[in-house]
Amino acid sequence: MAVSVVMPALEMAQETGKLISWLKQEGEAVRKGEMLLEVETDKAVLEVEAAADGILAGITAKPGDVVQVGHTIAWLVQPGEAPPVAAAPASAPSTRAAAAPVAPTPQRGEGGPRISPKARRLAQEKGIDIGRLTGSGPGGEILADDILAAAAGAPKVSPVSTIGRLMAERTTHSWTTAPHFFVTREIDASALGAARERMLPAIEGSHGVKVTHTDLLVAIVARTLAQHRRLNASWTAEGIVSHEDVNIALAMAVEDAVVTAVIPRADRAAVADIAVRRRDLAERARAGRLQPADVADATFTISNLGMFEVDAFTAIIVPPQAAILAVGAIADRVVPVAGAPGVRPMMSMTLSCDHRVVDGARAAMFMRDLAAAIRSPQI
Numbered sequence: 001m002a003v004s005v006v007m008p009a010l011e012m013a014q015e016t017g018k019l020i021s022w023l024k025q026e027g028e029a030v031r032k033g034e035m036l037l038e039v040e041t042d043k044a045v046l047e048v049e050a051a052a053d054g055i056l057a058g059i060t061a062k063p064g065d066v067v068q069v070g071h072t073i074a075w076l077v078q079p080g081e082a083p084p085v086a087a088a089p090a091s092a093p094s095t096r097a098a099a100a101p102v103a104p105t106p107q108r109g110e111g112g113p114r115i116s117p118k119a120r121r122l123a124q125e126k127g128i129d130i131g132r133l134t135g136s137g138p139g140g141e142i143l144a145d146d147i148l149a150a151a152a153g154a155p156k157v158s159p160v161s162t163i164g165r166l167m168a169e170r171t172t173h174s175w176t177t178a179p180h181f182f183v184t185r186e187i188d189a190s191a192l193g194a195a196r197e198r199m200l201p202a203i204e205g206s207h208g209v210k211v212t213h214t215d216l217l218v219a220i221v222a223r224t225l226a227q228h229r230r231l232n233a234s235w236t237a238e239g240i241v242s243h244e245d246v247n248i249a250l251a252m253a254v255e256d257a258v259v260t261a262v263i264p265r266a267d268r269a270a271v272a273d274i275a276v277r278r279r280d281l282a283e284r285a286r287a288g289r290l291q292p293a294d295v296a297d298a299t300f301t302i303s304n305l306g307m308f309e310v311d312a313f314t315a316i317i318v319p320p321q322a323a324i325l326a327v328g329a330i331a332d333r334v335v336p337v338a339g340a341p342g343v344r345p346m347m348s349m350t351l352s353c354d355h356r357v358v359d360g361a362r363a364a365m366f367m368r369d370l371a372a373a374i375r376s377p378q379i
Helices: 117-126 144-153 162-177 190-207 213-225 271-286 360-375
Strands: 003-006 016-022 035-040 045-049 054-057 066-068 072-077 180-188 233-236 239-242 248-253 258-263 300-304 323-337 340-354
Touching: 117 144, 180 323, 180 360, 190 213, 190 271, 190 340, 190 360, 213 248, 213 271, 213 300, 213 323, 213 360, 248 271, 258 271, 340 360
Parallel strands: 248 300, 300 323
Antiparallel strands: 003 072, 016 035, 016 066, 035 045, 054 072, 180 340, 233 239, 248 258, 323 340
């Protein structure tokens, strides 16, 4: 029996999804659980699994199409079975594909110059504005050589990946709509380092993973958030929503962007389990193999640039979360110790808050308790 492949809903209140690519070809056999297609959300490009065994058939959506959630875009059929008659596609046309020539003859854009298909493709790849060119072909037709010549003398334009574009759109929206304010603390990390050294051999021996300062911070931050519910909340049109679970997202650098992958219910997780989850997420993020569940339902984000020797920075809130914690490097500094100068491993942490959800006093109390927990970690 044929099984429909529909545009999935990967996020709350999602109405449409953009098909990025098919990972299987029409007529190819597919096993249940195999990756079938890539879909773009406002957080990342995610792979979607096949829901059943079958042969991929009756594809109605092409890469770039924006499709209504729940609309059938293909079928998984059994050998010898024909896909059901497809309804008219409910997808919006792809703006990315609309400019591509569909016939091997010179094309004329709306009021634009004549251009060969190869030249148009090269122009798209190299970011060349054909409206500024004079073609060397018959009747002023723009040829591939004209595009190559223009590209040779043009400033270098770096293409932006889908994830990079999504990150740019998301951070711009957050910065321009959420009223940010920032609270910073310098914290003695001596006890944090000692806790890591104490846990490292046992966890590496039992779970095969090295505990990092980030793993410890995830556990400590999550447990502190459980006592400060307003920081574990979101702003909505109906008001402030407080989340029951504490799901910590970690900002992770990929090739040309940053993704946030989630450690769910981190306030109740053991440090060893956090470390295993963090390593798995990092490996799959770098390989572009994150799943929808890996980026869903985050309630708070930690961005740690300490490994890059950054002393301190501020981060932009990830909507719809109310706050994000920016963590700098642990470095020896001269600070007062028992009334005299002393050297201690210090760490700078900056909390960015959405003022619609969190006021200055609540942010300060959270940072006070977080600093105390770091100075005396109970994990």
